[in-house]
Amino acid sequence: MPQLPTHRPRRNRKSQVIRDMVQETRLTTHDFIYPLFLIEGQNQQLEIHSMPGIHRFTADRLIDEIGRCVELGIHTFAPFPAINDALKDRLAKESANPEGLYLKTIADIKRQFPDVVLMTDVAMDPYSSDGHDGVVDAESGEILNDASLEVLGQMALAQARAGADIIGPSDMMDGRVAWIREVLDQNAFGHVSIMSYTAKYASAFYGPFRDALDSAPKRGDKKSYQMNPANRREALRELALDEAEGADMVMVKPALSYLDVILDVKNHTNLPVTAYNVSGEYAMVKAAARNGWLDGEKTMMEVLTSIKRAGADAILTYFAKEAAAVLRRG
Secondary structure, eight states, X not given: OOOOOSOOGGGGGSSHHHHHHTOOOOOOGGGEEEXXXXXXXXXXXXXXXXXXXXXXXXXXXXXXXXXXXXXXXXXXXXXEEOOOGGGOBTTOGGGGOTTSHHHHHHHXXXXXXXXXXXXXXXXXXXXXXXXXXXXXXXXXXXXXXXXXXXXXXXXXXXXXXXXXXXXXXXXXXXXXXXXXXXXXXXXXXXXXXXXXXXEEBOOGGXXXXXXXXXXXXXXXXXXXXXXXXXXXXXXXXXXXXXXXXXXXXXEEESOGGGHHHHHHHHHTOSSOEEEEEOXXXXXXXXXXXXXXXXXXXXXXXXXXXXXXXXXXXXXXXXXXXXXXXXHHHO
């Protein structure tokens, strides 16, 4: 007769109480950063077709939405603006306008909810007539790295003045963390954090986000500054640079197809690691659930758990509000 097993891992799975006791990874609402979309106007909440359940809000409705999220235990938000094309130009001047949609709304949110944390986005594409994250050479189409730093620094400073708690440079220009840190420190904003988009890949998963903000490049693509999805070690080079330049937190984007990169980054830094569960990852789950191919709620929680299990200390996710409601139910 074959020898019966000596080691029986199933003993630790035999009841729900024991499974809960030995569970290694736990999600809480403190893990979530909720991205929100801001549009001009009043009293509007428009669903994004490619992101079921996610809306673009006017400032008044956005503030109401934040209030609802706070009641669910979400306290960190990342607003992204959809800017009128008439306000866009090559140098993204609207990004530093204190009376513009984005900065005025940031200030209004902080007045009404002083204890929430606002992470703002530093990149030129929402404000650029070229749709790129940096300054575009009018003749060659090249993205001018060093010319972009001045614009990004002034954008970050304007956001800090409006009340941003965390600056999120998503542009992937070389040296931008050091540049922004110096600009903030020289202007008495040494208390404002920088969460760098450290490993931001040139991914196909961003499509619904660009629908939401109408921010796709007018020509060319973003492959000269966003990372090649085939590269893993390169993320550690970007990590080393961001640490040396003064980042307070680092990010991997996207998350679900880059769990190996999240783990690598986690194993090579003592800084908090965040991951962006991006719009395309959200849309895939929602589309499959609507077709009855997946249990949407269970899949959502499994996706978020996998991102945290890989090493993320915080997760930017469009599932934040829905997941918070599930966690509240227990």
